[in-house]
Amino acid sequence: MNERSAERRGQSAEEPSIPPSALRPPPSVFRIATRDELWLRGRLVERRLLHGEAIEDEHGIIATDSRDDALVAICDREMGRMHDAMPRDARVRLVATASTDDTSSARMVERSSTMTIGLRGLSIVTSPEHASTDYALLREIGDFEPAAEAIDYHGIPIVWRNGSAAVLLHEAIGHAKEHDHAPIDLPPWLHVDVPLRMRRATFSDVPLLRMTTLVVSGGQAILPAPSIEILLIAGGEYEPLTQTITLHIAAADFGGHRLPPFEIRESREAVARAIIGAEGETLRYPGVVCSREGQELVVGSYAPVMVTLFA
Amino acid sequence: MKEIYRKRGYVVRWENGTLVRVSESGVAIEDGELFTCEPEPGDVPTLTNAQLTIPDLDVKIERLIVSHGIAEHEFDGRTWTEETHRVHLSIVNGRIRALVDLFDDIERVAHALKRADQQEREAPKHLVLAPNLSAALLPSLPNVEQMAGGIDGKGREIGEAYGENWYRPSYRVRPIRMPLNLRLRHKETAIDPDLPRAVALLAHPDGLTIRVLIEDGARVYPSTVHVGKIEAVSENVLWYPYAGGSFGAEMML
Numbered sequence: 001m002n003e004r005s006a007e008r009r010g011q012s013a014e015e016p017s018i019p020p021s022a023l024r025p026p027p028s029v030f031r032i033a034t035r036d037e038l039w040l041r042g043r044l045v046e047r048r049l050l051h052g053e054a055i056e057d058e059h060g061i062i063a064t065d066s067r068d069d070a071l072v073a074i075c076d077r078e079m080g081r082m083h084d085a086m087p088r089d090a091r092v093r094l095v096a097t098a099s100t101d102d103t104s105s106a107r108m109v110e111r112s113s114t115m116t117i118g119l120r121g122l123s124i125v126t127s128p129e130h131a132s133t134d135y136a137l138l139r140e141i142g143d144f145e146p147a148a149e150a151i152d153y154h155g156i157p158i159v160w161r162n163g164s165a166a167v168l169l170h171e172a173i174g175h176a177k178e179h180d181h182a183p184i185d186l187p188p189w190l191h192v193d194v195p196l197r198m199r200r201a202t203f204s205d206v207p208l209l210r211m212t213t214l215v216v217s218g219g220q221a222i223l224p225a226p227s228i229e230i231l232l233i234a235g236g237e238y239e240p241l242t243q244t245i246t247l248h249i250a251a252a253d254f255g256g257h258r259l260p261p262f263e264i265r266e267s268r269e270a271v272a273r274a275i276i277g278a279e280g281e282t283l284r285y286p287g288v289v290c291s292r293e294g295q296e297l298v299v300g301s302y303a304p305v306m307v308t309l310f311a
Numbered sequence: 312m313k314e315i316y317r318k319r320g321y322v323v324r325w326e327n328g329t330l331v332r333v334s335e336s337g338v339a340i341e342d343g344e345l346f347t348c349e350p351e352p353g354d355v356p357t358l359t360n361a362q363l364t365i366p367d368l369d370v371k372i373e374r375l376i377v378s379h380g381i382a383e384h385e386f387d388g389r390t391w392t393e394e395t396h397r398v399h400l401s402i403v404n405g406r407i408r409a410l411v412d413l414f415d416d417i418e419r420v421a422h423a424l425k426r427a428d429q430q431e432r433e434a435p436k437h438l439v440l441a442p443n444l445s446a447a448l449l450p451s452l453p454n455v456e457q458m459a460g461g462i463d464g465k466g467r468e469i470g471e472a473y474g475e476n477w478y479r480p481s482y483r484v485r486p487i488r489m490p491l492n493l494r495l496r497h498k499e500t501a502i503d504p505d506l507p508r509a510v511a512l513l514a515h516p517d518g519l520t521i522r523v524l525i526e527d528g529a530r531v532y533p534s535t536v537h538v539g540k541i542e543a544v545s546e547n548v549l550w551y552p553y554a555g556g557s558f559g560a561e562m563m564l
Contacts, residue, residue, distance in 0.1 A: 043344070044345060045344050045345060045346065046347070046485065047347045047348075048347070048348050048349065048483055049349035049350065050350070050483065051350060052335065060329055060330030060331060061329060061330070061331040061332070062332050063331060063332065063335075064334050065334075065335035065336065065350040203333075204331065204333040204335075206326045206327065206329045206331060241403060241405075241406050241407075241408055293374075
């Protein structure tokens with residue numbers, strides 16, 4: 001093993017030669033403030049404030065926890081909106097974030113207000129605008145205990161309801177695109193829009209090329225058939241080495257009964273081959289908080305009702 | 312009663328080719344069931360001679376994070392300082408990923424990974440787990456002990472009383488009681504050097520099931536080991552940054 005020192009006495013052995021200042025791009029400056037709170041059945045149990053700044057140039061990133069009052073004020077206002085919208089009989093995590101990422105005088109503030117509501121072992125990710133309807137959906141889903149036997153999903157049509165097909169394609173298409181993996185052949189009637197940009201969760205993170213949203217559209221008539229109906233997904237993973245996806249299904253029905261939680265594990269080519277229909281309006285899936293390299297970011301996720309059939 | 316903890320720290324981190332220097336200070340307060348924390352201006356310590364050793368390997372590196380940090384802690388009138396060196400490396404051969412969390416393991420794991428077959432094989436009935444693998448397993452094993460040494464998240468000496476100390480990896484995390492400095496002792500300490508040897512962690516353990524890379528003579532192959540009866544554990548230990556600290560040792564199954 002050969003070794004080299006990346007930093008000795010504050011100097012990097014890897015530093016490129018530095019061009020004259022007139023030719024150097026200005027350093028990028030990222031600033032962020034985040035407030036988060038955890039509420040258990042209406043009682044506040046955790047409250048955090050985080051803020052900081054990351055200045056990046058050809059030498060790397062210098063990150064400090066300096067405060068931008070305007071960003072903190074935005075978080076405070078967003079937190080107030082979430083307090084008004086949150087249910088008092090569930091586990092609720094509220095996260096308000098405001099950030100700027102500018103290299104010039106233009107100051108574009110990106111903000112997000114995320115509410116993760118958990119009830120009876122299930123959870124959704126929502127916003128103040130949609131909290132009421134999404135919580136009603138969660139309660140409705142949570143009213144049913146698993147009553148059916150576990151089944152092998154292969155050979156049975158799967159209907160992806162509530163926009164949940166966006167999570168399937170988040171793993172099979174979105175993460176593959178982040179890793180610059182070759183596109184897969186989707187049905188010609190299906191369109192997936194998944195813009196990427198450099199994003200980071202906080203000031204001490206290295207920005208990564210990440211999804212911002214994933215929107216599935218297009219239609220192909222769905223033939224009625226006995227099917228597994230996916231209602232809510234607990235999480236998913238994309239394994240870049242094998243290009244396989246794993247989805248943890250939290251709630252799904254079959255034959256009018258709730259199935260026990262199960263996993264779907266497939267190659268992404270198998271996912272592409274399995275898509276046989278989609279119809280109706282594009283639905284907002286209540287929440288994807290995507291974690292990669294330990295950085296959790298919200299990805300807006302939208303899809304119509306979709307049908308797959310895995311061989 | 313309010314419990315107030317302060318931390319001021321500086322970390323230099325090499326993350327997949329980007330050098331990051333982070334300085335921050337903050338305060339965390341526990342008041343009954345309420346935990347709060349926020350940044351608090353303060354004099355942050357610095358590292359005048361930060362040392363990051365970047366391995367230069369002839370295997371594909373998927374992820375490389377190397378860091379050197381210093382932190383000053385304050386709790387209940389006590390102050391203490393710690394300096395840390397960490398590495399997290401994930402290297403790849405085909406469809407096999409090996410995870411490394413100690414500098415001294417890098418060369419050995421990379422050498423084995425380069426020679427590995429892609430085909431998964433059944434694990435031999437008897438084999439030796441290298442210290443990096445046993446360390447990863449300790450948090451899931453029964454009958455482990457806590458070794459004395461160091462300071463916990465509330466400024467207390469870490470003794471041998473199991474589970475009486477506090478784990479606080481960051482000022483933003485509510486401290487929890489948990490065993491630190493785990494170690495497994497066994498009455499048998501002799502390790503058979505001729506047994507096949509599991510040398511690399513291919514995924515984090517799932518309970519007592521662990522995916523490993525096994526060296527068996529000239530063959531190196533991936534396998535899954537379900538840890539059952541432990542025949543012997545060496546007395547020579549190495550510290551690994553798993554859970555609240557874990558002392559790995561050669562373990563014969």
